[in-house]
Amino acid sequence: MSGDGTVGKAMDVLDQVASFGRPVRFATLLSVSPYPKATLYRFLQTLTRQRLLEYDPDQQTYAVGLRLVRLAHAAWSQSSLAPLARDHLDRLSAQIGLTVHLAQLDNGQVLYVDKRNAAQPVDMFSQAGKVGPAYCTGVGKAMLAFLQEDEQARLLTQQSYHAFTAHTLATPAALKAELDAIAARGHAYDREEHEPGIICIAVPILTDAGRVLGGLSITGATQMTEMAALEALVPQLKATARDIADDGAAWRFPGQEPLQQTGT
């Protein structure tokens, strides 16, 4: 799959285990793995020793290890927009009282990095860390629309184009037309393209130079909300995106680098 070096292969195995979404046995993994028995076995050993996987001796199953949660904490707090955007999301959420998502692009997919849910307390990881398709979500399309031509084209080819609902834009051509419209308009809609009954409105978070940092969306259910009502919130949404981007530009990591260490 990725095929670069031993590390790449080990990561493939790790992804494989993760993709099951539950603990798996050796034989099950072997049956879907491109690697021979001994090789797969050694990978699992190594990953387990590294605590990237966890092995349950009773059940003889492998599951994704907790070391990843620690690393993810680091990733989330230093590479994601979430810490930066936090206060802004709180404010927006309080103002409008609807569900708000903050997302970033990861390998052509939408990665949700934070969320505000007006009703109940936050879902934690069960939402942050979740991935979704880029071609049929509001945030996904909003981000894709503002990428540079070549990057956009590259990502368009690697979408999976599954028609989740009758409204899903399931071809590259249809999507491209939509993206151009979004770029002109400045914000994206999701008209039940991913889940029936769910609509949303989304904007990109852009640097001054126009680089896509992430996306921000407001979600509603068709039962309770009209698209027109969401549309009315676009100014607030845009203002929040602007604020986040400005903070990002101003902040660019406090203190930057410390004095160089010259010694060993």
Added chain:
Amino acid sequence: MSGDGTVGKAMDVLDQVASFGRPVRFATLLSVSPYPKATLYRFLQTLTRQRLLEYDPDQQTYAVGLRLVRLAHAAWSQSSLAPLARDHLDRLSAQIGLTVHLAQLDNGQVLYVDKRNAAQPVDMFSQAGKVGPAYCTGVGKAMLAFLQEDEQARLLTQQSYHAFTAHTLATPAALKAELDAIAARGHAYDREEHEPGIICIAVPILTDAGRVLGGLSITGATQMTEMAALEALVPQLKATARDIADDGAAWRFPGQEPLQQTGT
């Protein structure tokens, strides 16, 4: 450090980057890395290609990559107690109105996997995924106290024993005595041992067989809460721990394994 195979070395590098807590430049990493320039360089390349790291060309810095957030989502939802404990935490939190933590042991440290904060909406990752010392936190001691002798002894040697406050038990001997008391009593205290002004009361989450699954704690500030008040909540805390353990035993992953795939 870990030293097994290429994967182990790559993980060392990844940890190194993560430990900075902010984007770092090549030279900075080189100065603290045991690897020579070319080797470190290639590791960074590989990790970046794998999106375990992210490289910012403008600043020429490396930071922990978002792919980890995705993997962590998988880890959190399949290897942690959090999804299982969710409803129980909600209930406990609603009943008592104080901060509740759910933690597990990871490599001799406390890894917080979930949290309920009565006052404000949850802190997300900024709390879940965070690690803390085991020897001077309520949950940490509660978990250590109920480990098997040999495992406990092993972990006692690898604590770092920093005296955070005047109350910290900063020697293995003092800690061991405390753990025995906790094991006899059934719950643990944190009397400002980690942070001044912060006290808590904690219990382990145990299987029927007595294996430690995790820990559960209630935290208060000395300004607002007396230890006696926390003590009064022990029955509810224990009941919740019991409920979580029972759920864990009953559940043991739904459906377990599907039919075996025989083909390629």
Added chain:
DNA sequence: AACATAGTTCCAAATAATGGAACCTGAACA
């Protein structure tokens, strides 16, 4: 223009990964 500093590429030697086959180990069956 000369110099330094930071980052990148090369390549022969050293090391680690590979995978076929043999070997365990416990469970089901006769």
Added chain:
DNA sequence: TGTTCAGGTTCCATTATTTGGAACTATGTT
């Protein structure tokens, strides 16, 4: 009790990857 079998684990000569010193390039500095 002996036999078979599938799921796991170990061995080891072959093969491929990693290693790291040194040479090189790019970028900014005096």
